[in-house]
Amino acid sequence: MNDFTWRSLWTKIGQLLSLRMVKAFSFQLFSDISLRHPASLSTPPSTPKPTPDTSPSTDFDIVAFYNDLISRDPTITPPIAAIESLTSLLASTPLTTISETLALLSTHSSKLLASQRNPIPLSAGTELFQRYLVSSFQQRPSSLASSDFTALRHHILSNSSLFVKRANEARPKIAQHALPFIKDDSTIITYGYSRAVQALLTHAAESNRSFNVIYVLPATGLSERVSKFIAALNDLSIPTATISMQALIYALASLAPSAPPPQFIIGAAAVLENGSIITELGMHQLALIAKSVSVPLHVAVESYKFVRNFPLGYGPTDLARLGVRQNVLQFGTGTPNSDPKPEAATADEGKVLTTEAEMVEITPPNLISALITENGIMSPNAVSEELIKLWF
Amino acid sequence: MPPSDGVPVTNGTTQPSGDVPSKESKKSKPRPDGSARTATEQDIAEAGAGVKLTGALLKKQKAAEKAARRAEKVAEKGAHAQQQAQTQTQTQAGPSGTKLETPRRPSTTKRESDTVPHHRRTPSSGARQLPIRGAAQPQPQPQASAPHEKEKRHELNRVPMFSHLYPKEKRATLAGAGREIHPAVIALGLQLRDYVICGGNARCVATLLAFKMVIKTYTTPPAVALSRHLLTHLNHQIAYLRNARPLSTSQGNSIRWLKNLISTQPVESTDSEAKQSLCEAIDLYIRERITLADEVIAREATERIEDGDVVLTYAKSSIVEKTLINAHRQGKKFRVIVIDSRPMFEGKNHARSLIRAGLKVQYALLTAIADIVDQESVTKCFLGASAMLGNGKLLSRAGSAMVAMMVKECSRNKSRNVPVIVLCETVKFSAKAVLDSIILNELGDADALVDSAQSGVFSTNPSLAAATAAPSKGGSKKSGAKDKDEDDSDDKGAGSNKGLEEWKDQPGLFLLNIMYDVTPAEFLDLVICELGSLPPEAVPVVNGVHGDDQALA
Numbered sequence: 001m002n003d004f005t006w007r008s009l010w011t012k013i014g015q016l017l018s019l020r021m022v023k024a025f026s027f028q029l030f031s032d033i034s035l036r037h038p039a040s041l042s043t044p045p046s047t048p049k050p051t052p053d054t055s056p057s058t059d060f061d062i063v064a065f066y067n068d069l070i071s072r073d074p075t076i077t078p079p080i081a082a083i084e085s086l087t088s089l090l091a092s093t094p095l096t097t098i099s100e101t102l103a104l105l106s107t108h109s110s111k112l113l114a115s116q117r118n119p120i121p122l123s124a125g126t127e128l129f130q131r132y133l134v135s136s137f138q139q140r141p142s143s144l145a146s147s148d149f150t151a152l153r154h155h156i157l158s159n160s161s162l163f164v165k166r167a168n169e170a171r172p173k174i175a176q177h178a179l180p181f182i183k184d185d186s187t188i189i190t191y192g193y194s195r196a197v198q199a200l201l202t203h204a205a206e207s208n209r210s211f212n213v214i215y216v217l218p219a220t221g222l223s224e225r226v227s228k229f230i231a232a233l234n235d236l237s238i239p240t241a242t243i244s245m246q247a248l249i250y251a252l253a254s255l256a257p258s259a260p261p262p263q264f265i266i267g268a269a270a271v272l273e274n275g276s277i278i279t280e281l282g283m284h285q286l287a288l289i290a291k292s293v294s295v296p297l298h299v300a301v302e303s304y305k306f307v308r309n310f311p312l313g314y315g316p317t318d319l320a321r322l323g324v325r326q327n328v329l330q331f332g333t334g335t336p337n338s339d340p341k342p343e344a345a346t347a348d349e350g351k352v353l354t355t356e357a358e359m360v361e362i363t364p365p366n367l368i369s370a371l372i373t374e375n376g377i378m379s380p381n382a383v384s385e386e387l388i389k390l391w392f
Numbered sequence: 393m394p395p396s397d398g399v400p401v402t403n404g405t406t407q408p409s410g411d412v413p414s415k416e417s418k419k420s421k422p423r424p425d426g427s428a429r430t431a432t433e434q435d436i437a438e439a440g441a442g443v444k445l446t447g448a449l450l451k452k453q454k455a456a457e458k459a460a461r462r463a464e465k466v467a468e469k470g471a472h473a474q475q476q477a478q479t480q481t482q483t484q485a486g487p488s489g490t491k492l493e494t495p496r497r498p499s500t501t502k503r504e505s506d507t508v509p510h511h512r513r514t515p516s517s518g519a520r521q522l523p524i525r526g527a528a529q530p531q532p533q534p535q536a537s538a539p540h541e542k543e544k545r546h547e548l549n550r551v552p553m554f555s556h557l558y559p560k561e562k563r564a565t566l567a568g569a570g571r572e573i574h575p576a577v578i579a580l581g582l583q584l585r586d587y588v589i590c591g592g593n594a595r596c597v598a599t600l601l602a603f604k605m606v607i608k609t610y611t612t613p614p615a616v617a618l619s620r621h622l623l624t625h626l627n628h629q630i631a632y633l634r635n636a637r638p639l640s641t642s643q644g645n646s647i648r649w650l651k652n653l654i655s656t657q658p659v660e661s662t663d664s665e666a667k668q669s670l671c672e673a674i675d676l677y678i679r680e681r682i683t684l685a686d687e688v689i690a691r692e693a694t695e696r697i698e699d700g701d702v703v704l705t706y707a708k709s710s711i712v713e714k715t716l717i718n719a720h721r722q723g724k725k726f727r728v729i730v731i732d733s734r735p736m737f738e739g740k741n742h743a744r745s746l747i748r749a750g751l752k753v754q755y756a757l758l759t760a761i762a763d764i765v766d767q768e769s770v771t772k773c774f775l776g777a778s779a780m781l782g783n784g785k786l787l788s789r790a791g792s793a794m795v796a797m798m799v800k801e802c803s804r805n806k807s808r809n810v811p812v813i814v815l816c817e818t819v820k821f822s823a824k825a826v827l828d829s830i831i832l833n834e835l836g837d838a839d840a841l842v843d844s845a846q847s848g849v850f851s852t853n854p855s856l857a858a859a860t861a862a863p864s865k866g867g868s869k870k871s872g873a874k875d876k877d878e879d880d881s882d883d884k885g886a887g888s889n890k891g892l893e894e895w896k897d898q899p900g901l902f903l904l905n906i907m908y909d910v911t912p913a914e915f916l917d918l919v920i921c922e923l924g925s926l927p928p929e930a931v932p933v934v935n936g937v938h939g940d941d942q943a944l945a
Binding site (some may be wrong): 076272273275310312313315317381384385387389 | 927
């Protein structure tokens with residue numbers, strides 16, 4: 001899809017056809033329609049069509065800025081880092097028109113996305129920010145309606161930092177919402193590393209709940225982040241056990257039957273429109289086990305991780321639609337240790353996820369009991385509702 | 393046509409069509425004088441009183457009108473039943489076709505051309521005249537005893553469970569059209585009745601275009617506000633259309649929108665201004681809610697088609713056709729299986745236009761769906777919609793539920809996820825929540841099931857039966873869809889060499905041609921509308937976004 005033109009065209013057409021319905025149209029579809037129906041949707045004669053080429057040049061290196069942000073602050077999530085990068089991009093580039101701003105944002109967003117091997121979490125942030133900008137253009141306070149662009153730009157910049165601030169407040173809110181779920185003496189099973197889950201468990205421990213944590217480890221073993229997390233939990237005197245995926249069902253059966261029922265609380269890199277979650281490899285399997293032994297699976301996730309993309313399944317085609325390519329199946333006849341280097345290690349090596357540690361997976365919504373977000377507890381079905389509210 | 397028919401027919405047709413050019417002048421003229429006087433006077437009174445009415449009051453008034461109309465229908469029905477009881481006592485000449493036909497003709501035309509307009513006009517313009525109408529009711533009835541014999545028979549052959557779906561009054565006819573019905577609406581009504589214009593979008597667009605014509609030729613009577621009087625005028629047209637064929641959800645939604653728009657026309661604007669703005673709004677509505685929406689949906693849906701896909705579709709949907717052709721034009725390599733069924737065979741048209749576009753198409757009947765889903769590795773299923781209901785269910789051509797279920801259930805056993813994708817414009821979204829296919833449905837002409845080409849299959853002549861069954865492989869299969877009915881007919885018709893042709897005279901034989909069915913949300917994966925891709929459960933949210941929540945009423 002032509003990622004550049006549609007966003008910039010959007011405002012223009014939105015102004016043109018002031019009907020609410022038209023605003024509700026999915027943007028990306030507009031560019032083409034307006035081209036195909038020159039008679040029905042006449043473009044204003046004065047404004048030229050913005051193309052990616054007209055994007056103003058800047059020496060701001062968004063990729064470097066983003067990487068720097070991620071490495072500097074371990075608690076920052078990719079969507080927020082992306083939004084912050086875009087904000088500082090806006091701040092550092094003096095622009096004079098709205099369409100320039102949007103063109104700049106879209107080119108740099110796609111640049112940023114292209115630099116990542118797993119752009120799904122990022123795309124949630126960049127799309128949300130661009131959507132946010134458009135709506136703040138449309139719903140700007142009347143005092144700014146007639147003023148020049150610099151005032152508007154200032155307003156947007158201050159709003160953007162507010163936006164980031166609000167997003168950062170999401171995790172404490174999630175922790176608050178999740179507190180009633182955590183019963184004394186219950187067992188919480190978690191998998192993978194998630195800042196939201198860490199915040200949640202820490203908050204629960206600080207609220208003097210006593211509970212046990214079972215940490216399911218992936219085949220790749222204990223990562224540094226996870227071991228730090230476990231150490232932090234132990235400091236809060238939360239008993240933790242680490243088990244491998246193979247031991248999960250036996251571990252569940254070994255829990256004291258008199259204790260409050262166990263539950264899974266996990267994080268997610270992104271939530272898709274039908275309520276599927278994107279997580280590291282192994283989560284789908286875990287969710288299936290949870291479902292089959294009737295243990296609830298709760299996903300602690302910030303609502304800025306909602307992505308407007310509807311997968312039809314959980315296979316590679318669905319991931320490819322999201323811009324992730326990975327190959328789990330590598331058939332070979334050599335010994336298992338011979339490490340078959342696939343042909344993928346050629347041209348676009350950078351875009352294919354190769355190690356299992358960084359591979360992702362879609363877990364379908366029917367396996368998820370509830371999403372715990374800062375806006376409250378919702379069923380997976382409610383994600384599309386939230387997204388529609390956010391976008392239209 | 394018997395000569396007795398000539399007068400009312402020409403009366404009915406020439407009069408409205410004759411004044412097409414001079415519609416504006418004529419339209420306003422007959423209204424104040426003649427029989428329409430009471431109606432207009434009332435309109436004026438109503439409008440005069442209603443100028444200061446608030447929206448809520450207006451709504452209340454409308455509701456009262458509706459209730460009155462319903463009450464009137466009930467009364468009519470009661471009279472009808474009475475009538476039947478009368479006719480039953482009267483010994484009637486046997487069902488010898490011609491004898492029955494000739495007396496029926498004049499009486500029906502009389503009923504329709506004389507009394508119906510009279511009735512027609514009163515119910516919608518002034519619901520308060522209910523008692524008078526009730527009294528007037530029995531007058532024409534005694535003469536019409538002959539057709540009632542037939543009608544009673546017909547009623548006996550109705551499927552009791554669907555009795556609420558049978559038309560309460562005579563289907564709209566050319567002669568039955570009242571004087572106030574615009575020729576464009578008459579034409580549209582007939583086209584709708586005969587399924588010439590078929591399909592949610594086509595019906596919606598045609599209706600709006602016809603109403604545009606109505607608005608263009610409309611002049612407000614003196615001392616009335618356009619926003620008041622045009623509505624009542626339009627109500628006559630709507631009633632005629634509804635009589636021709638029950639309104640679809642898309643029609644209902646757009647009519648509601650149009651009425652709302654008319655009622656909010658500023659009172660101070662002149663006729664021509666208001667008419668101009670209404671016409672423009674209609675054009676815009678058609679473009680945005682249907683033309684552009686289709687464009688957007690087709691594009692979004694096209695992205696879902698990948699190389700190597702085997703796409704299953706059922707019957708015909710303009711938007712599915714557009715999507716498939718669109719994907720083909722983009723050079724995607726995929727195969728299409730069109731599933732079709734009796735009695736409309738809409739899939740034939742669909743398959744034909746797909747083939748014309750150069751697609752690879754396989755055509756099969758609904759009865760073969762199990763094999764198709766099993767043998768051909770179907771990867772996606774696209775369905776059109778008549779309506780998306782508030783609880784995420786799909787109302788679509790009868791058989792869609794079966795297709796969706798088979799696709800989902802068969803794929804479940806094969807570790808293959810076959811998504812069922814619904815393509816539906818938001819104009820077809822409804823806030824109604826329906827649990828089954830019985831409440832909200834439409835009955836087609838039961839005679840459509842009595843296919844004359846099929847009669848050989850039911851005949852006792854084995855050679856003939858074999859001959860017809862063999863070449864049209866579907867023949868026996870098709871009949872399987874209606875096992876019960878045809879078993880009946882086989883038993884009874886065997887001796888007398890009768891097929892289903894005279895089913896109305898066969899006691900205990902019911903023919904049911906149901907038009908729609910409801911697909912549960914669990915068999916649907918994705919609804920693509922112009923807002924994007926949604927899970928079926930999100931339909932009520934979209935209703936909220938669009939403010940179509942009034943559909944609840």
